Amino acid sequence: MADINLSRITKCFGDYRAVNQVSLDIADGEFVALLGPSGCGKTTLLRLLAGFEEPDHGQISLGGQIMASPENNVMISPEDRNLGIVFQSYALWPHMTVARNVGYPLEVRGLGRADQDRKIAEALDIVALGPYANRSPSELSGGQRQRVALARCLVMEPRAVLLDEPLANLDVHLRETMQQAFLDFHRRTGATMIYVTHDQSEAMAMADRIAVMDKGHIRQMAAPETLYREPADLMVAGFVGAGAVLPVQGVTVGSNGNCSVQLGQSSITARICPKLADGLTTANAGLCLRPEDVWVIDDAPLRGQVDDCVYLGGRFRLSVRIGADQTLPVYANRRARIGEQVGLQVNDGWVFDRMSGEAA
Amino acid sequence: MQATGRLRGVLPGIIAKPNGNRSSDRLLIWLVVPVFIISILPILRLGFEGVMVGGVPSFDYFHDVLGNSSTWRATANSLYTAGLGTIISLLIGGAFAFLVALTDIRAKAALVFCFMIPMMIPPQITALSWVQLTGPSSALLNAIGMAPPLGSPQPLYSAEGIALLLGIQHASIVFLTLRANLRMLPREQIEAARLAGARGGRLWWQIILPLTSPGLIAGTAMAFVTALGNFGIPAMLGIPAGYQTLPTLIYQKLAGFGPSVLGEVSVLAMLIGAIAICGVALHHRLLSKRDYRLMGMVGRPLDVKLGARRSLVEMALWTVLVAILVIPLLALFTTALVPAFGVKLTFANATFEAFHEVMFVQPSTIRAFQNSFVLSVGAAVTLVLMCLPLAYVMVRRPSNLTKLINLLVEVPYALPGVVLAIACILLFIRIPLIDVSLYGTLAIIFVAYLARFLVIALRPVMNSFTQLDPALEEAAQACGAGLSRRLRDILLPLAAPSAAAGALLVFLTAFNELTVSALLWSAGNETLGVLIFNLDDSGDTVLASAVAVLVVLVVIALMSCFQLAARRLPKGVVPWQT
Known part of the structure; x- marks a missing residue:
């Protein structure tokens, strides 16, 4: 096991900067998700870590040992990094049995037959596939195949396990079971895990910390709840969780990280990003509202018109228009007619600089 | 060889990339040099020959050849037979493709398999069997008492006869390209047109034909270029009638005067190469205007219910197959059974003597079997060993250089065989620097085979590497396996079926080859293709037929192997299973 450090990593494909000046520190035993829309550079970052791509600039180290550093002409090839990968x-x-697939890393290392068999059996037991040792991979279901891949990582005793969208090929029901399998794996082995996904719920459910990536940059790296409650910029606010970001004026900074902002005719209290509170301009302030921050209260002063109403099972999600072109997603306990006027009470919100990160 | 030396100096410059330390990049350089020597150097040498007379740049050869009326007569004949043959291919292949791909007729696999046989049988055997079918000396017709009277002309010894057989020989080319296109035609597109109110002729004319035009154009172009380069059929049918096409003109000049006419025949070879290139260029031009990417669910092609007419259609298709395949082969077999050419065959006098003769008695036929066997096995094994690393690098590390190789390897196969043969003679009659001649040895045929069939072996292997998930290799890499270990444990086992298929295809094609070896053979170095041609030429028609029957049996046996192995092979490896 090892901690991972990336320092100002850049990778270009032709003129396109897939990964741009990314720095990242991952602690030993941490579960980190790389989250972002397709083409954001998250898979490239993973492949750089694995050694399948060589960075153009910057340095990657693993447990204090330099893996890649073009400036110093260092490039350790993937086969010498001892990293496990789940694709x-x-x-x-397909031409090897489940057991031989799992045991292949040991075979390459020239481990004795008896040791190999013991470790294969142990690994297959952990992923609950003991009885399938002599099957061919084609006889297994998608979830079982992914568990074989996990067992193959396990026998390697890798310094870290890299997972590249491992659930994308599985159906919805299986995903939850497999998420649990990954978490169990993480708890049992304490392995450093880096998990690439474009599915925020997957990342939120599993990761200790999530790095949100966009256009080759890491926009924010934080614990899932921080990411959700306190997005650093517009991209993160929009990509993670449901909700809306409204441009607001008249921000008055209060104490304890709170502030009050004007929304329509009413003034509401919200939390404010320290960077914004520290005297920077509030001209581009944005208010991030999550659906659960806003309640439908019939006599609340903030009024809006229902544009849409969707039943989610147990509750309804309304799209409520306030002002000319501002729409809020709101949860409600009853169905609302399209066009109906409702009152909204805002209980919480997050004010941040909408232009933050755009210059980069 | 000088050119190669210079190439070696240039190559690292082309390949050098920021991370040029990959072992596969070094591998590439070692692969490019032999590919360049066998694929391109002969063609370059050919171009050089036409413009140099006695070591001085000159267009004298062009003047001589292009000023000669026999050149233009042969060109016109080539264009006429290839053109008419292409139309026949288009009619037969097109009808089969539409009916097999779009309707619910039964036993499609068997139908397709049989329809492929004419393409796989060497052209001189096709010609021989048809000659045995028609004309006054047909053993089959004589046996059933239907032969035309002695002295009546052989109808196939004519331009139209040549065109007919070219058409039959290459119908499967049209069939394959068109069917591949039709397979991609999702039924939703037809259903949408029907919902819009199109029916019958309108549906065909406005929807189906335009959507399949890329396949039709590609098939037509390929059939035309292949017919243009065909030597076996015009040689067997045209030479007795004094009717020359460009390939037979080259052959006759070279056979008559030897290497002294190399300058002239290289101009002729360039001429036929130029026509072939025009055909291919026209095809690309037509196709570039039609980017009909077909959307929708592939794999659910249209399935027209023929209803009561189904049996009728099936019967018609099988009748055509019997006429173009079974009856001619039966005629060939009958001829091989007669005790002597011209003798009327009865059950009493039928004999396998000819088979015994060619397999065990005649030294020349035994030698030809051996030569062809050694050449084809050697070419198959060598090419597959070359293609495995080459395909790996081309698929996994694409660069401008690999794209160039991808084009270059097509050239010796796409150009008519006589062009390649002349090019090889020119280059290898006296190899520069080491002053060794391969001319008159089996080696020159071998090298020409390597050049011509490289692409046949390369494509299936490339195909399988393309379909192979790169993650399979990367997973092994992450497990600690280096390049050689990955090749041995992961890549070779997974590419082996395609490599074997490629080797078998090379064997199948090389075993029957005539055009290249017809110009390169020498006494003692005959191939089977040449042998059949020579036996027939010298009047030993019964022996020629016996050899031909044996070759047909080998072809059908090998094709059956493919058919049986088809399910285990990656998609697109077996040529008729698209």
Whole structure:
């Protein structure tokens, strides 16, 4: 096991900067998710870590040992990094049995037959596939195949496990079971895990910390709840969780990280990003409201018109228009007619600089 | 060889990339040099020959050849037979493709398999069997008493006869390209047109034909270029009638005067190469205007219910197959059974003597079997060993250089065989620097085979590497396996079926090859293709037929192997299973 440090990593494909000046520190045993829309550079970052790509600039180290540093002409090849990888496509070798797939890393290392068999059996037991040792991968279901891939990582005793959208090929029901399998794996082994996904709920459910990526940059790296409650910029606010970001004026900074802002005719209290509170301009302030921050209260002063109403099971999600072109997602306990006027009470919100990160 | 030396100096410059330390990049350089020597150097040498007379740049050869009326007569004949043959291919292949791909007729696999046989049988055997079918000396017709009277002309010894057989020989090319296109035609597109109110002729004319035009154009162009370069059929049918096409003109000049006419024949070879290139260029031009990417669910092609007419259609298709495949082969077999050419065959006098003769008695036929076997096995094994690393690098580390190789390897196969043969003679009659001649040895045929069939072996292997998930290799890499270990444990086992298929295809094609070896053979170095041609030429028609029957049996046996193995092979490896 090892901690991972990336320092100002840049990777270009032709003129396109897939990864741009990314720095990242991952602690030993941490579960980190790389989250972002497709093409944001998250898979490239993972492949740089694995050694399948060589960075153009910057330095990657693993447990204090430099893995790649073009400035110093260092490039440790993937086969010498001792990292486990789980691919979206499982990457099981169809011409080998489950047991041989799992044992292949040991075979390459030239481990004795008896030791190999023992470790294979242990690893297959952990992923609950003991009885399948002699099957061929094609006889397994998608979830079982992914667990074989996980067992293959396990026997390597890798310094870290990299997972590249491992659940993307599985159906919804299986995903939850597999998420649990990954978490169990993480708890049992204490391995450093880096998990690439474009699915925020997956990242939120599993990761200790999430790095949100966009256009080759890391926009914010924080614990899931921080990411949700306190997005650093517009991209993160929009990508993580439901909700809306409204441009607001008349921000008055209060104490304890709170502030009051004007919304329509009413003044509401919200939390404010320290950077914004520290005297920077509030001209581009934005208010991030999550659906649960806003309650439908019939006599509340803030009024809006229902544009849309969707039943989610147990509750309704309304799109409520306030002002000319500002729409808020709101949860309600009853169905609302389209066009109906409702009152809204805002209980919480997060004010931040909407232009933050845009210059980069 | 000088050119190669210079190339070696240039290559690292082309390949050098920021991370040029990959072992596969070094591998590439070692692969490019042999590919360049066998694929491109001969063609370059050919171009050089036409413009140099006695070591001085000159267009004298062009003047001589292009000023000769026999050149233009042969060109016109080539264009006429290839053109008419292409139309026949288009009619037969097109009808089969539409009916097999779009309707619910039964036993499609068997139908397709049989329809492929004419393409796989060497052209001189096709010609021989048809000659045995028609004309006054047909053993089959004589046996059933239907032969035309002695002295009546052989109808196939004519331009139209040549065109007919070219058409039959290459119908499967049209069939394959068109069917691949039709397979991609999702039924939703037809259903949408029907919902919009199109029916019958309108549906065909406005929807189906335009959507399949890329396949039709590609098939037509390929059939035309292949017919243009065909030597076996015009040689067997045209030479007795004094009717020359460009390939037979080259052959006759070279056979008559030897290497002294190399300058002239290289101009002729360039001429036929130029026509072929025009055909391919026209095809690309037509196709570039039609980017009909077909959307929708692939794999659910249209399935027209023929209803009561189904049996009728099936019967018609099988009748055509019997006419173009079974009856000619039956005629060939009958001829091989007669005790002597011209003798009327009865059950009493039928004999396998000819088979015994060619397999065990005649030294020349035994030698030809051996030569062809050694050449084809050697070419198959060598090419597959070359193609495995080459395909790996081309698929996994694409660069401008690999794209160039991808084009270059097509050239010796796409150009008519006579062009390649002349090019090889020119280059290898006296190899520069080391002053060794391969001309007159089996080695020159071998090298020409390597050049011509490289692409046949390369494509299936590339195909399988393309379909192979890169993650399979990366997973092994993460497990600590280096390049050689990955090749051995992961890549080779997974590419082996395609490599074997490629090797078998090379064997199948090389075993029957005539055009290249017809110009390169020498006494003692005959191939089977040449042998059949020579036996027939010298009047030993019964022996020629016996050899031909044996070759057909080998072809069908190998094709059956493919058919049986088809399910285990990656998609697109077996040519008729798209």
